[in-house]
Amino acid sequence: MAYYVPSLSRLIEQFEKLPGVGKKSAQRLAFYMLDLPKEQAEEFAGAILEARDKVRYCAVCQNLTDEEICSVCADEGRNKEEICVVEDPRDVLAFERTREYSGLYHVLHGAISPLDGIGSEQLKIGELLGRIGKQPVKEIIMATNPTVEGEATAMYLSRLIKPLGIKVTRLAYGIPVGGDLEYADEVTLSRALEGRSEIL
Amino acid sequence: MAYYVPSLSRLIEQFEKLPGVGKKSAQRLAFYMLDLPKEQAEEFAGAILEARDKVRYCAVCQNLTDEEICSVCADEGRNKEEICVVEDPRDVLAFERTREYSGLYHVLHGAISPLDGIGSEQLKIGELLGRIGKQPVKEIIMATNPTVEGEATAMYLSRLIKPLGIKVTRLAYGIPVGGDLEYADEVTLSRALEGRSEIL
Numbered sequence: 323m324a325y326y327v328p329s330l331s332r333l334i335e336q337f338e339k340l341p342g343v344g345k346k347s348a349q350r351l352a353f354y355m356l357d358l359p360k361e362q363a364e365e366f367a368g369a370i371l372e373a374r375d376k377v378r379y380c381a382v383c384q385n386l387t388d389e390e391i392c393s394v395c396a397d398e399g400r401n402k403e404e405i406c407v408v409e410d411p412r413d414v415l416a417f418e419r420t421r422e423y424s425g426l427y428h429v430l431h432g433a434i435s436p437l438d439g440i441g442s443e444q445l446k447i448g449e450l451l452g453r454i455g456k457q458p459v460k461e462i463i464m465a466t467n468p469t470v471e472g473e474a475t476a477m478y479l480s481r482l483i484k485p486l487g488i489k490v491t492r493l494a495y496g497i498p499v500g501g502d503l504e505y506a507d508e509v510t511l512s513r514a515l516e517g518r519s520e521i522l
Numbered sequence: 523m524a525y526y527v528p529s530l531s532r533l534i535e536q537f538e539k540l541p542g543v544g545k546k547s548a549q550r551l552a553f554y555m556l557d558l559p560k561e562q563a564e565e566f567a568g569a570i571l572e573a574r575d576k577v578r579y580c581a582v583c584q585n586l587t588d589e590e591i592c593s594v595c596a597d598e599g600r601n602k603e604e605i606c607v608v609e610d611p612r613d614v615l616a617f618e619r620t621r622e623y624s625g626l627y628h629v630l631h632g633a634i635s636p637l638d639g640i641g642s643e644q645l646k647i648g649e650l651l652g653r654i655g656k657q658p659v660k661e662i663i664m665a666t667n668p669t670v671e672g673e674a675t676a677m678y679l680s681r682l683i684k685p686l687g688i689k690v691t692r693l694a695y696g697i698p699v700g701g702d703l704e705y706a707d708e709v710t711l712s713r714a715l716e717g718r719s720e721i722l
Contacts (some may be wrong), residue, residue, distance in 0.1 A: 326615065327576075327577055327587055327588045328584050328588065329572045329573045329575075329576045329577055329588050330573050330577055330586060332569045332572070332573065332575040332589075333569045333570060333572075334674060335569075336565065336566045336569040336570075339566075340551055340554060341549070341551070341554050342547065347542065348623075349612065350541060351540055351541070352540070352573065353611075353612065354540060354541050355570055355573065355574060356573060356574065356577055356586070360574055363570055363571070363574040364571065364574070365536065366539075366570060367538045367567035367568070367570040367571045368567070369529075369533045369535075370536075370563055370566060370570075371538040371563070371564065371567050372529045372532070372553065372566040373530050373532065373552065373555065373556060374556065374560060374563040374564070375529075376527075376529045376559070376577045376721075377527055377529055377530050377556055386530060387527055388527045388528065388529050388530075389687075392527075411553075411715060412549065415526065432700045463557070481681070484527055486606040507589070514590050
């Protein structure tokens with residue numbers, strides 16, 4: 323990078339750090355930034371600083387918010403007797419898009435994964451148990467990912483919560499809508515068979 | 523995006539504007555930014571502002587620089603009788619990587635492209651002609667891209683410069699090193715045949 327301008331090199335390095343951005347893309351993005359009108363580049367930088375500054379975890383469900391309490395938790399119309407436990411704030415959005423769920427959420431910010439050194443104490447589990455103590459919860463829906471880590475987390479939590487006399491459920495396994503049976507793996511297919519329901 | 527935090531949505535929108543970044547990637551990048559330690563996010567934003575603020579065109583060759591004159595033009599060891607004319611600052615870097623060229627550069631910042639509404643007046647052609655008047659130039663190497671626009675620009679410039687008694691050359695066409703003849707297109711192959719040289 324002999325003849326690159328130092329401030330440009332620094333910008334390229336910053337872009338290279340982003341996930342999924344290689345050397346060539348970082349260069350392209352940095353040049354794009356330079357070509358932008360100055361106000362737009364400032365807007366971009368400002369958006370980073372603003373988001374980094376304002377966004378924090380909801381005091382109740384640990385979802386991302388820029389208020390003390392997120393808009394789901396603050397919504398009086400939601401069913402406060404159901405809590406859907408997810409790994410990531412993006413999962414909340416996925417559920418919200420279905421428009422089928424009217425309960426509350428709890429974001430764990432990860433899943434138990436001994437190989438990555440993530441134990442139960444790194445997750446927002448204490449906060450979940452605290453909520454259960456304080457409000458009348460009837461059902462906890464385990465909506466962690468259908469991976470080894472997600473399963474382990476769901477099992478771990480259900481063992482903690484069931485003794486408190488609360489119903490703990492898990493998302494259904496099966497073939498994805500619009501999928502092709504031919505490409506379904508055996509595990510998914512056997513789960514779909516197990517969970518079959520009568521056509522009425 | 524009903525339940526997204528406004529400042530997070532704004533950041534996602536900003537990332538979506540980047541070339542080659544879709545909705546999903548923008549979301550991933552924005553979440554990555556939020557997960558960064560605060561100083562690193564500030565460093566990123568700072569790098570954008572700094573580059574946007576400091577980087578400008580070299581007063582001589584129009585390459586990017588953060589000084590009045592870029593490091594190539596300021597280097598007394600370069601051959602000032604040769605000017606390599608390129609479309610883009612990135613092309614300068616490509617030549618510098620070869621370590622074979624010791625002359626100067628001139629960056630046009632584009633190529634003539636009537637379809638995109640880019641005429642000769644939008645390029646840094648006046649600046650190039652100005653340099654030729656001021657310093658003793660012996661050869662101008664046309665290193666615009668081997669595209670219709672690059673060719674047209676090279677032809678246009680050579681017609682302007684040749685009458686001044688200066689040698690104008692064009693990069694050689696041929697098969698790329700490490701390429702496979704089977705996949706070479708006909709035009710490239712005929713040019714390679716035309717330009718063949720004796721093995722000594």
